[in-house]
Amino acid sequence: MDDTYSLPKAYDFTSVEARLYAWWNDQGYFAPQPGASGKPYVISMPPPNVTGELHLGHAMFVAMEDLMIRHSRMKGVPTLWVPGTDHAGIATQLQVEKDLLRTEEVTREEIGREAFVERTWAWKRKYGGIITDQLRRLGASCDWSRERFTLDEGLSRAVREAFVRLYEKGLIYRGTYLINWSPGLRTAVSDLEVEYSEEDVTLYYFRYPLKGSDESIPVATARPETILGDTAVAVHPEDERYRHLVGKTAIVPILGREIPVIADSYVDREFGTGALKITPGHDPADYEIGQRHGLPIVSVLHRDATMSDEAGPYAGLDRLECRQRMWSDMESAGLTIRTEPYRTQIPRSQRGGEIIEPMVSTQWFVRMKPLAEPALAAVQDGRLRLVPDRFAKIYTNWLENIRDWCVSRQLWWGHRIPAWHCSACGEITVARQDPDRCAHCGNTAIEQDPDVLDTWFSSGLWPFSTLGWPDDTEDLRTFYPTTMMETGYDILFFWVARMVMMGLEFTGKLPFEVVYLHGTIRDKYGRRMSKTLGNGIDPLWILDGAEPATLPEYARAQYPDGLPAMGTDALRLTLLTGSTPGKDLNLQLEAVEANRNFANKLWNAGRLVLSAVERAPAASEPVEPTLADQWIQARQRALLQDVSRLFAAYQYGEAGRQIYEFFWGEYADWYLEVAKLQLARGGGAAHQTARIMVEILDTCLRLLHPYTPYVTEELWGRLRDACQAHPAAFTPSGGWGPALIIARWPDSVDPAAEDAEVMRRFDLVREIVRSVRNARAEKNVAPKQRLPATIVAAAETAWLAEQGETLASLARLDPDQLSVEDKIQHPPVEAMPLTVGALEVYLGLRESIDAGAESERLARQLEVVESQIERLRSLLAGPFADRAPAGVVAGERQRLAQAEEEAARLGSQLQSLRET
RNA sequence: GGGCGGUUAGCUCAGUUGGUUAGAGCGUUGCGUUGACAUCGCAAAGGUCGUAGGUUCGAGUCCUAUACCGCCCACCA
Secondary structure (H helix, E strand, O other): OOOOOOOOOOOOOHHHHHHHHHHHHHHOOOOOOOOOOOEEEEEEEEOEOOOOOOOOOHHHHHHHHHHHHHHHHHOOOOOEEOEEEEEEHHHHHHHHHHHHHOOOOOOOOHHHHHHHHHHHHHHHHHHHHHHHHHHHHHHOOOOOHHHOOOHHHHHHHHHHHHHHHHHHHEEEEEEEEEEEOOOOOOOEEOOOOOOOOEEEEEEEEEEEEEEEEEEOOOEEEEOOHHHOOOEEEEEEEOOOHHHHHOOOOOEOOOOOOOOEEEEOOOOOOOOOOEEEOOOOOOOOOOOOOHHHOOOOOOOOOOOOEEOOOOHHHHHHOOOOHHHHHHHHHHHHHOEEEEEEEEEEEEEOOOOOOOOOEEEEEEEEEEEOOOHHHHHHHHHOOOOOOOEEHHHHHHHHHHOOOOOOEEEEHHHHHHHHHHHHHHOOOEEEEOOOOOOOOOOOOOOOOOEEOOOOOOHHHHHOHHHHHHHOOOOOHHHHHEEEEEEEEEEEEEHHHHHHHHHHHHHHHHHHOOOOOEEEEEEOOEOOOOOOOOOOOOOOHHHHHHOEEEHHHHHOOOHHHHOOEEOOOHHHHHHHHHHHOOOOOOOOEEHHHHHHHHHHHHHHHHHHHHHHHHHHHOOOOOOOOOOOEEEEEEEEHHHHHHHHHHHHHHHHOOOHHHHHHHHHHHHHHHHHHHHHHHHHHHHOOHHHHHHHHHHHHHHHHHHHHHHHHHOHHHHHHHHHHHHHHHHHHHHOOOOOOOOOOOHHHOOOOOOOOOOOHHHHHHHHHHHHHHHHHHHHHHHHHHHHHOOOOOEEEEEOHHHHHHHHHHHHHHHHHHHHHEEEEEEEEOOOOEEEOOOEEEEEEEEEEEOOOOOOOOOHHHHHHHHHHHHHHHHHHHHHHHHHEEEHHHHHOOOHHHHHHHHHHHHHHHHHHHHHHHHHHHHH
């Protein structure tokens, strides 16, 4: 064996990834395969925003979905993954506005709507491709010929169709209500886009003066500026303190406006002063009370959150400044009581974090209850499955309490609402085609509503709009409904629930069968990755490496010389095997390194197998499979069963970990080591060994392909070529083909009858080897030194005698001084006795044994075994024996027998040691 | 206020239906460079599975309570 290996010693992913991706794509493997038949497997990719920043969340969904897609494709099922991008209204508009301000120092208002939208399209054309290129780098095997963008003509048509249908059904309405207003963005946002953060504020206590009375009502508020918009003071109807005041008139401080004192049982008598000021124009609870009592609404805020004319002397001030001024003016007027620190929930914008102001405004809404009901039923009766299923409860809870969805946004970037206002009759015309006159009065003085739709409105149509809906296209008929919706649990309400509702409404079908929710990727300390924290890890750093300066503090401490490039496979394997469904993942860069090492291990095992194939003799006389051969095949059968079961249960991470362990811990560490010996025998033995090496490696590559597509494809091609070049044309049971990406997925097979016995025997071999290695390490025996040994094997002698060469090689024993006996008269002098289950191994050490130390070691071992015996005896003496299943009891009996035998051997070894 | 998740080795985490001695990666310790791989090999140390009860022949796994951490939902000013 002195010829050289043609492959480099280390796997170099940089020379592989781009080439293979382009090749797969060019070969058309990403599109549904022409030969495939059966029910298609389809995933709609969650469209990333065109804002173009790749983050680990993208890497996560690509890894998960590509795994599912590649697995399905290998199963021979027609498989389609539809990619695309989202226009992401607010996010993109903000980016372009910022860019505009920076480069040309103009605002969007200054350049006007048309120019701004054009500018945003240009921006999208320029940057929209970046994100898809990065998805390609992650190995996403999606069908790019079907790529879509939410503002495409086709999808825009779908949006308009959906809007019109809902409007015609009365499920979309326009109205004036209290909504969440984002003053900085100058747009309404939905309830979901508001996040509440607990903050320290001040609670202000003051007196509400009453008209024609010296009495006043004490009231507490966190927002004194809203006093200006009060239209009532409310008390609890049964509150003795205030009951007599109900029906009286209160005077709004500073403004002197007269408002009623009302009774409403919403008021909590225990809280604050037990009296509540009512500002229907700026507080959701007050709004509802106002509705109940028919109170007028006073809006004291402008759209930019400065005070309106209703604020009288404070008009034009910012609300926070107004708060201060107002309070000090009230102090001067003697109306204040006191202030105290207070902790409460402040509504903030999900995007940007500014304070959201509840305001009354005219907006478009989707009536949700009728849409929610069928979506709710689908999960409750099990037609739609959520993984992990605990999310079903969260989903249900949300849908049961759903409120109408404010879908209009005062933005420019997005789907313009297809509604036209007539200036003649004031009516609204909603139409699929742009109308040229009012549908009600025929007047041509109509103008389109300036608002655009919430980005999530178009996202809700994604699974079918991307396939051609509302047209009855071939794709829609073939690939809809889709199969799997894989996404982060953080957008369960934003996206998943809305797709379910819209899908049922517009297509009458559930848009997918299963929702698989993955977790959030966090830093190694479990913190959310964020720009402000500066703890984010860019996936591209992991793929390509990164200079120390670009890394966050904690990563730089760990990698002072910078992060090494580790490749796509390493990142994907980390994300896939490091996570369980629905759970957040704290990303450790060391884990990525470990997985890069795994790819390298694969590569090198591949090199060994390749060389074995290259050198394998052409077929000769048939040879019996060895114990190791049988063992690795038995183990593989067990693995295939487990993997099959785990995939069926969506336990992709656990499946990956098991394949990893099998490949490294069993195939590479044990089988390949034995295989080297068998290869050295030459002839039929070498031939057969090479064949089995190929068979198992081939299976591993297939199983691993969805996890680490690049290294597996690269190796598999080389393996195939080498095997086909061999005179015997080694062929794995799955057969060869043009590419691993379309090779057959290994099916689960039943274990053979003798598998259990084979595994037991080889496990015993491994135990013997480990014991000897352990003893050698303990005694500091030079690695090269071959030791004599006698194995006393009783019942196991017959088959174990055949393992001499294997044992000798793995445990570095001297094959010429190795014997396997069924019993022994006198233990060899100067031999170290080892007990391996029911076996004894006498290991000949050149140096004489330190009897004292040996006795101690044996005594310690004996102690462990004896305590085990004691435990087992009492267990078997108790009710266990007749209550537990027979098989389990028998197992424990056998264990006890073994332990007793082992104790006996240890005892006699101790005895003889003391005698010498 | 309601709901959910977590608590397992120094760190980050697995552990599928209850059943031998609870696993992995990283880290730690010792040994090792001739043929797959130092991105490696061999060996070792390290765990009362948050706490308290309960069910069971048997509990990391099921039930109840509880502590701490995190998340989601919710109109107490």
